Amino acid sequence: MQQAGGGMGSSDKENHSSEPYRNVLKTPLKQTATSHSVLREIQPDCQHLTTPPKPKKIPPADPWTPTWNLKMLVSAASPEIRSREQRRELSNNTNEVPQAKHCLQEHLSGDECEKSQPSRKEKSLGLLCQKFLARYPDYPSTENNFICLDEVAEELNVERRRIYDIVNVLESLHMVSRLAKNRYVWYGRHNLFKTLQALKKAGEENKYTRQIQMIKKREYENEFDFDGERNKETARYFNSSEPSEMSFVELPGTEFHPASVNGRKVTSLRVMSQKFVMLFLVSTPQVVSLEVAAKILIGEDRLEDLDKSKFKTKIRRLYDITNVLSSLELIKKVHVTKRGRKPAFKWTGPEVLPDTRGTDHHLSAFPSKTAHVPAIATHQLEGQSKKARVLKMKLSQSALECTLSSPEVVPKPEAPLSTGPTEQVAITQPLGACSPSHSAVSPVILPHTPSGVPYAMYLHPSQTHTVTTYSPGFMLQPLSCANVTGIKSINSKILNEVTTEEGDSQTATDDPTKSLTTQERLPTKSETSPQRGLKRSHALQENNLVKRFRSDEKSLDTSLGECSKNETPPSNSSQMNHGMDNFQEEGQNTTETLYQNKTFFPSGCLIPLTHYIHSNKEGFSNKEKDGICSSQRTTHSSPVTGIIPGTTSELKAVNIPAFHITPLNIMLSPTSIGAAPVVSNSCLNSSNTSSVQNPSPSFLNFALQHIGLLAAGVQVPSNPVLQHMPVPSQPESVSHSSENMHLQEKPCVPREPQEPQAATENFFRTPGRPNTASSLSANSNGTDRMSQRTLYIPQQKLEVSKD
DNA sequence: GACTCCCGCCAAAGC
DNA sequence: GCTTTGGCGGGAGTC
Numbered sequence: 001m002q003q004a005g006g007g008m009g010s011s012d013k014e015n016h017s018s019e020p021y022r023n024v025l026k027t028p029l030k031q032t033a034t035s036h037s038v039l040r041e042i043q044p045d046c047q048h049l050t051t052p053p054k055p056k057k058i059p060p061a062d063p064w065t066p067t068w069n070l071k072m073l074v075s076a077a078s079p080e081i082r083s084r085e086q087r088r089e090l091s092n093n094t095n096e097v098p099q100a101k102h103c104l105q106e107h108l109s110g111d112e113c114e115k116s117q118p119s120r121k122e123k124s125l126g127l128l129c130q131k132f133l134a135r136y137p138d139y140p141s142t143e144n145n146f147i148c149l150d151e152v153a154e155e156l157n158v159e160r161r162r163i164y165d166i167v168n169v170l171e172s173l174h175m176v177s178r179l180a181k182n183r184y185v186w187y188g189r190h191n192l193f194k195t196l197q198a199l200k201k202a203g204e205e206n207k208y209t210r211q212i213q214m215i216k217k218r219e220y221e222n223e224f225d226f227d228g229e230r231n232k233e234t235a236r237y238f239n240s241s242e243p244s245e246m247s248f249v250e251l252p253g254t255e256f257h258p259a260s261v262n263g264r265k266v267t268s269l270r271v272m273s274q275k276f277v278m279l280f281l282v283s284t285p286q287v288v289s290l291e292v293a294a295k296i297l298i299g300e301d302r303l304e305d306l307d308k309s310k311f312k313t314k315i316r317r318l319y320d321i322t323n324v325l326s327s328l329e330l331i332k333k334v335h336v337t338k339r340g341r342k343p344a345f346k347w348t349g350p351e352v353l354p355d356t357r358g359t360d361h362h363l364s365a366f367p368s369k370t371a372h373v374p375a376i377a378t379h380q381l382e383g384q385s386k387k388a389r390v391l392k393m394k395l396s397q398s399a400l401e402c403t404l405s406s407p408e409v410v411p412k413p414e415a416p417l418s419t420g421p422t423e424q425v426a427i428t429q430p431l432g433a434c435s436p437s438h439s440a441v442s443p444v445i446l447p448h449t450p451s452g453v454p455y456a457m458y459l460h461p462s463q464t465h466t467v468t469t470y471s472p473g474f475m476l477q478p479l480s481c482a483n484v485t486g487i488k489s490i491n492s493k494i495l496n497e498v499t500t501e502e503g504d505s506q507t508a509t510d511d512p513t514k515s516l517t518t519q520e521r522l523p524t525k526s527e528t529s530p531q532r533g534l535k536r537s538h539a540l541q542e543n544n545l546v547k548r549f550r551s552d553e554k555s556l557d558t559s560l561g562e563c564s565k566n567e568t569p570p571s572n573s574s575q576m577n578h579g580m581d582n583f584q585e586e587g588q589n590t591t592e593t594l595y596q597n598k599t600f601f602p603s604g605c606l607i608p609l610t611h612y613i614h615s616n617k618e619g620f621s622n623k624e625k626d627g628i629c630s631s632q633r634t635t636h637s638s639p640v641t642g643i644i645p646g647t648t649s650e651l652k653a654v655n656i657p658a659f660h661i662t663p664l665n666i667m668l669s670p671t672s673i674g675a676a677p678v679v680s681n682s683c684l685n686s687s688n689t690s691s692v693q694n695p696s697p698s699f700l701n702f703a704l705q706h707i708g709l710l711a712a713g714v715q716v717p718s719n720p721v722l723q724h725m726p727v728p729s730q731p732e733s734v735s736h737s738s739e740n741m742h743l744q745e746k747p748c749v750p751r752e753p754q755e756p757q758a759a760t761e762n763f764f765r766t767p768g769r770p771n772t773a774s775s776l777s778a779n780s781n782g783t784d785r786m787s788q789r790t791l792y793i794p795q796q797k798l799e800v801s802k803d
Numbered sequence: 804g805a806c807t808c809c810c811g812c813c814a815a816a817g818c
Numbered sequence: 819g820c821t822t823t824g825g826c827g828g829g830a831g832t833c
Contacts, residue, residue: 120807120808120809123808123809123810124807124808124809125808125809159810159811161810161811162809162810180818181817181818315806315807315808316807316808316809319806319807319808320808320809323807323808341805341806343806343807
């Protein structure tokens with residue numbers, strides 16, 4: 001096979017290694033030892049800088065600014081900040097890194113030279129994977145997305161060995177497949193959901209759930225040790241209860257070319273990765289500790305032979321895998337505190353529902369939620385992710401800062417949620433520091449759906465810039481209460497976190513079986529709701545939910561109070577479970593009902609409005625009603641602002657989070673007016689009309705987190721003006737996951753100045769197309785999807801009172 | 804001291 | 819026989 005990358009060969013031999021870039025990737029010490037003669041060869045122009053003293057004081061990369069010293073001090077004080085700073089530049093000058101390094105080394109020496117080296121984190125596999133993923137679209141439009149490992153390794157300035165680690169994991173998810181030597185083909189996420197379904201099925205067949213339970217039970221009993229009888233007993237169970245051979249899960253109907261599954265590769269990283277993913281998919285809550293995962297993975301082989309070194313090795317590999325999966329935003333790191341602080345990971349990717357519902361195939365997996373949005377959510381929004389991913393690398397620290405104060409059990413903030421097409425968007429968005437929350441999600445009605453049922457599409461705040469304001473009623477909802485979605489997300493999250501806090505996943509309760517009865521029914525992630533809501537929306541209409549609503553509502557209020565007082569999840573889940581009591585009575589559907597009632601819809605998903613009809617009729621607490629109902633009820637009674645596809649009750653049911661109000665100038669197209677659930681703002685029209693044009697996002701975020709401002713300050717013109725207005729854009733342009741929604745309520749640090757993003761600006765702004773679902777069809781080409789976004793929203797200018 | 808996980812040796816697999 | 823692939827574990831960095 002042709003050596004696509006070239007560059008191998010003699011130099012490798014000379015370096016006594018097969019790694020072609022080893023000489024480039026010396027450890028800091030080795031680099032420090034680099035002779036000046038060598039450096040002069042590399043940087044002949046820098047010979048004059050060999051003079052020892054002064055040059056080393058020259059700032060390496062950043063141009064000197066009055067604040068540079070301060071930056072350096074801060075950077076030196078905080079590796080995180082240093083890392084962040086370097087990540088910020090990552091996407092811009094990847095190719096310049098080697099040269100810059102050499103130049104820097106030329107300028108610096110000794111300790112300074114070592115300091116100049118990238119930190120360990122900056123060389124992490126996760127970051128490398130992000131860079132790797134940033135190179136390719138999530139949904140490549142063609143199959144000509146070939147990956148030359150040599151080139152990638154060179155461009156990313158890493159040894160190829162590291163690329164293998166990434167590729168192996170990606171291959172396990174069928175995101176890539178090996179074409180030939182040194183050559184892979186990039187599939188992106190096209191096959192991801194199918195793969196996850198297959199993996200879940202395989203995991204179920206492998207009885208991983210039972211294995212997890214068994215190990216957790218052992219842990220709980222503190223009887224699991226490497227030498228004990230219990231261990232052997234468990235090993236016997238593993239070896240007898242299932243075929244333990246490692247096999248690569250192929251994707252049905254597709255031809256992938258994973259490396260040989262024979263020989264040593266039978267235990268390759270890719271298979272291990274698949275197994276690891278299976279554990280998440282079959283466990284509930286979807287939190288898996290590395291310890292459990294390692295034990296299971298080892299157990300499959302021969303648990304009898306389990307020794308600490310092997311266990312340790314397994315853990316190492318799992319870290320490799322988790323780095324990649326984290327970069328894919330399929331998992332996020334959490335910690336379990338049972339018997340010490342144990343690393344664990346929570347599944348944040350698309351939830352793959354059981355495929356036994358005989359339902360539409362699209363509904364069996366989370367991607368389905370976007371399948372109902374023929375294009376929007378999947379390709380178009382996904383398309384943003386690529387650009388956004390780069391931005392995320394620059395701005396993700398904002399979100400990080402927002403959650404730094406969170407307890408450890410809180411998943412790391414930079415990984416928003418889910419990765420379904422829509423989720424992916426959310427994840428990849430560089431979330432604003434103060435608004436990485438679901439709370440900002442706002443709906444857009446897509447009336448022309450195949451089902452004929454109008455859908456509300458939830459969008460990220462940045463999208464709400466162009467969307468939300470057409471519905472003044474939405475704005476009137478008190479932040480703390482109106483965001484039922486967010487609140488419930490919090491609840492859900494808290495439940496998970498409590499679980500995580502007390503142990504992991506199923507061991508959250510003392511009785512492992514108890515966890516199944518209770519927690520298994522609890523939503524593990526708010527992002528799962530969309531598809532559930534879709535799935536069950538019709539059935540929901542026929543259910544009497546009042547009772548449950550009240551119960552849930554009660555718990556909601558209670559929880560909300562807790563959350564508003566303290567961002568830390570309550571240690572006791574009883575409050576959270578309060579509303580779950582009724583759900584448990586009704587078996588598994590209770591969780592679904594909860595979702596329906598409380599609507600945790602991640603942005604980008606479509607929710608049948610009929611769902612809202614029911615879910616909101618009873619869904620408002622008194623507080624909510626106090627704050628918003630007046631507007632809501634007048635809302636649907638006022639046809640002024642547009643034709644509403646549905647009954648007034650539907651409009652009433654549109655429970656749209658109001659909190660994240662951004663002063664935008666919304667462009668309304670005539671067609672979209674009819675499509676949007678425009679509600680009248682009669683109750684508001686009389687209010688103060690003084691307004692502040694385009695207050696800063698941070699101000700808004702802050703202000704909107706205060707109920708009073710929301711209730712009193714938000715105003716909407718009585719007569720929406722159809723006009724084109726510039727739309728303020730934000731880097732975090734798309735959707736936020738519901739899971740991060742709780743962050744919204746945090747008085748986070750002010751947002752960093754955000755640069756306008758062309759992609760965001762283009763979103764929804766393309767004139768001349770109705771906002772039908774079909775018009776939102778994905779642009780399969782991931783290169784410039786934003787420009788083709790066609791969702792039209794009735795435009796209306798939202799004004800916020802100076803008060 | 805535990806946790807993370809980078810690094811690179813080196814052998815199997817591939818060509 | 820050379821190159822690619824990746825298992826593996828030492829040990830450094832981080833917490």
